[in-house]
Amino acid sequence: MKMIWRLAEKQPFALGFALTLLVAAMLTGALRGPHQQLRLLLGTGYESVVELGHWWSLITYVFFGNGLLELAISLVAAVVVLGFAERLLGTTRTLIVFVVTAVLGALLGILVQGFGVAQGELWSQHVRELWALDPFAPIAGCIMAASCFAGPLWRRRIRVLTLAGILVLLLYSGQPSDLYRVFAALVGLGLGLLFRPQPVDFTWRRSSHHETRTLLAAVVGVVAVGPVVTSFSGGRYGILAPLGLLFSPDVPSAGNAIDRCLLGNITRQCVHELTLERLGGVGPILVSLLPLLVLLIAAFGLARGRRFAAWVAIGVNLGLAALGAWYYGLLPSTGATFVWQPHASHYWEIAVVLVVSVLAPATVAAVLLLNLRRFPVRSRPGGPRAFVITTIASGVGLAALYVGGGWLLRDSFRPPVTFLDLLADVPERFIPVGFLRIERVSFLPGDWMSAALYHWVGPLWWIIVIVGVILCLRSAPGRVDQQGAERLRALLLAGGGGSLAFMATWEGNSNWFTQSGTTAIAYRVVNGVAITTSEPIGPAADGAAAVAEFATLCDDHGWIPVFYSLHDQWRATFDAMGWATMGVGEETVLRPRRWETTGRKWQDIRSSINRADRAGVRAEWTSFRALPVLLSLQIAEISEQWVQEKELPELGFTLGGLDELRDPAVRLMLAVDADDRVQAVTSWLPSYRDGVVIGWTLDFMRRRPESMNGVMEFLIAQTARMMSERPEIEFLSLSAAPLATSPQQGVTGEPSDLPARMLDFLGRVLEPVYGFRSLFAFKRKFQPELQPLIMAFPDAVALPAIGVALARAYLPSLSVREALAFARGLGESANSNNAGSHASASHS
Structure with a gap:
């Protein structure tokens, strides 16, 4: 009870709206929504407002739903989503936004429908008589307005997820209410920008790696849900409805097909639908939905940075695009029966729909491919290869089982099948039932044994794929294996490796162990350069031997070994090896x-x-x-x-x-x-x-x-x-600021020391962006001990390659465009510095 009172104090309008929805449902029918007469009176739409003049429906339509499930979802959305918006906007603003977005969202949508009806546009003609009851439109408008008052993280998340969700409903379902939601959200965003007191930045700001992965995962998840919306939607008017039909487990009703045949419409399509009626059951439904489950699992892996999940999502989306191209492009051109038969004047509209149905998943795949660098976490070595082999082998095995078992049960099919019939039918066992709408069904199972073989080969294969994806995503990423990770943790617990040693556990590192197993070195290979994350982890007495052994490993693989961010006591070890060393920073340590x-x-x-x-x-x-x-x-x-x-x-x-x-x-x-x-x-x-x-x-x-x-x-x-x-x-390390040191022992070196001068230059030009030297000055406030950190490498000739590798290690997601922009910025900075120097000299 206290929680309810607390919510009532913070979000009274949201709770009031939820209560109104509940009371209205109880009075008009919570199970199926309002009855037909009341729906015609209170629902809004083109026919309601334009032809019948029910202007009040522009606001009444938001207080009713279309059934029990929609009621439950709308109550949760009112309390959680609208409540969150009210806490950000305030109650008065929320009330204003609610009313304005509800009215303008529906009104703008109806105006678009009216323009389409006047022009004879196909979608507007199909939906002109549909009436909308939708409490979600003003909720979408309010949360979009509230996004203007949220911080950068939630502002981006609210906008991306809200727009993605309502656009999926519009593109896949295509009901008038879906269009009204889109306009309500856009109006809400505009109102939020008007209400926001501070200046608005319209530029798309950079996201962190973690946030970028989250948003991409959300988009992939939305794409996976889209075909399900089409499959279970009451109307399929959206531009991407054809793509969703590929995954539809629905089959024609035998009664409807028989009625059409009895009316004289005895066509190949009529006979085809009669045979499709026999395809109902759990198996066909699973083979239609399991591919989408694979995509949802991949979305979960994307959020965790898994590279394998990115490849799975790319593969599934390319498969969707290929199915769409085959189903709506290649087969109709070969004379197969096409499911839509519009008037010739609307062919261009249908062509646009079909092209978008193919391009949408292909675009998602392209975006993921361009952002592969955002997913650095790799599966256990050999895991993806094992997945591919298992997938292919299980597919071949189940196909052989179907053909062989079907041949043994050939007389159980109607009509009896031949070996070639079964072989030609194999691909159709693994694809969604919707694809079979344009394929002539040559035979069907006649008893339970043949039906089990016919219906369950495909689902079994998809289940194997799903299990394989989950196992790959759960396998130990980045590091050599889980056992190696545990060995590394054990060495860290024992001690050694210095104050920076725990960084060896981070994703992206590989771990190498000496033959004795007492020492480990964490490293990552970038452009043929093996850069260590810290000094060797293990007993100090074994350190020199571990360095030499690791250098031999790198030589065997053709890598350039670089020991990075080591404490100064290691300098003697590398001097004895004849390696070059240079300072790269100073660690600030408190006692x-x-x-x-x-x-x-x-x-x-x-x-x-x-x-x-x-x-x-x-x-x-x-x-x-x-x-x-x-x-x-x-x-x-x-x-x-x-x-x-x-x-x-x-x-x-x-x-x-x-x-x-x-x-x-x-x-x-x-x-x-x-x-x-x-x-x-x-x-x-x-x-x-x-x-x-x-x-x-x-x-x-x-x-x-x-x-x-x-x-x-x-x-x-x-x-x-x-x-x-x-x-x-014993110590509290404030770590080190890269490329920043004290003047007494800095990286600047003598004027002839080219590597030191190069690092000093990089430190100066990166200062405006990352503030390394300002950070170092901040840490010196605590009067710390300054412990030099060095970098050791075998040959100064390799310094350019080492510099590039270090840059890629610190900035793995730096694109070519960003690098060019940064280079231009450096040029402008250098010109500005030169101009300042000349001005200073002139003044003096």
Whole structure:
């Protein structure tokens, strides 16, 4: 009861609308919706408004549904979706948007229908007499308006998912109410832009890798649901309805077909439908729906970054396009019976429908193909190959079973079949029943044994495919295998590898172990360069031997070995090997046992702590899995805002993102205000010795743009204070800022040191984008120890290739267009710097 009262205080209009829907359903018929006379009086549409003058129906149509299922969905949408919109917009704005989008959505849709009727357009003619009862149109309008008041993450998600959902209904179902929803959503978006007090940015801002995968997965899921909408929709007027018909398990009614035949319409189509009537049952339904289930599973894998899921989704969508091209293009041209027989004047409209039916899934496949780099997580080596072999072998085996078993039961079919009949019929056992609408059925099963063989060969094969996809998606990705991942964790728990060693567990790394198994090296191969993620993980005494053994491995594979971000004590090892080394940054390390904030140098830190106390901001030490859903969503929103501010994509390699926060060993320190709103977040990676955490390394840092000044200083200071109370904690590393060092031991080197000068140049030009040097200056506020980090490589001649490989490691999703734009920006920056230098010299 308390929860209801709380909701009533926060979203009174949404609860009032839900209650109205419930009362109206009880009074007019909750099971099937209003009766016909009441539907004609309160429902809206072209005939209702234009021909009968029922102008009031432009608002009454939103208070009724079409049955029990729609009522249940609309009640949930009213409480959750409309309620969320009301909390963002406020009750008064929500009421205004609700009424305006309900009226204008239907009115604009009816005007479009009227124009189509006047022009003799096919769709408008077909739906002119349909009446709409739809509570979802104003809900769509309100949530689109509310998106203008949401943060970047939810603003994009609301708009993409809402528009994708209503467009799928329009394209696949094509009812007038689907068109009204689209206009209501667009009107709502326009009202939201008018209500929003701050300036509106119409540009499409960059998404993080995680968010891009989420949106692509949502689109693939919507595409998978689309054919189901057509299959179970009462009307199939949408432009993509032909594509959905390929997956329709419906078959013609025997009674309808017989009636047409008795009226003298004894045609090949009549006889064909009579034979199709025998195809009903569970098997045909499964073979129609299981391919869509494969697509839904692939969408789930896409959200988790699985490359294999991307290939599965590409394959299924290309299959849909091929079926559409064959069904609506090739077969009709060869003289097969076509399901639509429109008037000749409408052939161009039908042609557009058929072309779009093929292009829609092909476009989804093309988009996924262009974004393959967004899905870096690979399945266990050999997994995809085993899936392909299993799929082909099981298909061949089931086809052989069907032909062989059918031959043994040949007299059980009507008419009796020959071997060639069975062989020619094999492909039709594996494709949706809708495809058979244009194929002449030569024979049908006559008893239960032949029926089981006839109907269940296809579903069994699709079930094998689904199981294979699930197993591939669940297999250990990225790393060598699950056993290797467990061995790596065991070595990390034992100790070794330095403060950055936990990064070896991240996706995208491969792990190599010495023959003794006591030492591991995490690396990734980019453009023929094997870059290590940290120093060798294992006993210090075995480190030099592990380096030499790994270098031999790289030589055997033709790779250039590069040891990256090692501490300075490793320099002697590489000097003895004759390798070149150079500084690439400095790690900033705190000693919690000596932590204090007294003195002038700590004034900024003390001010941040005091400011947080006055603002009611508290620090919470937790893990991502322990977070409530609302807090985890806020962290994703903060990260998305940060990514959008950058001119280049999100960095990877030694810089973690949202995906790396989910490891149960990683800890978060959150800044949370009195309203339980996350203001900033930091993540900390553990370092172990003998199974005990002896240090934490800072990785992920994000804050809200409007958060209080000094919130990051507050979080780090609170973390250090907490660790100072734990005697087992030996260090707290603030990590390193790439390409940024102190002047005393920086990467600039002597003027003749070309590699050092190159890194210094990169640090300067990347500063406006990523702020590495500003970050380094920020970390120095904490008076840390500065520990140099080096890069070691066998030959300076390979430096250009190493530089390119490092760039690709940090920016794996950088496109050619973005690289060219960035290069142009560098040129402008260089010209600006030169002009500033000349101006300065002239002034002096």
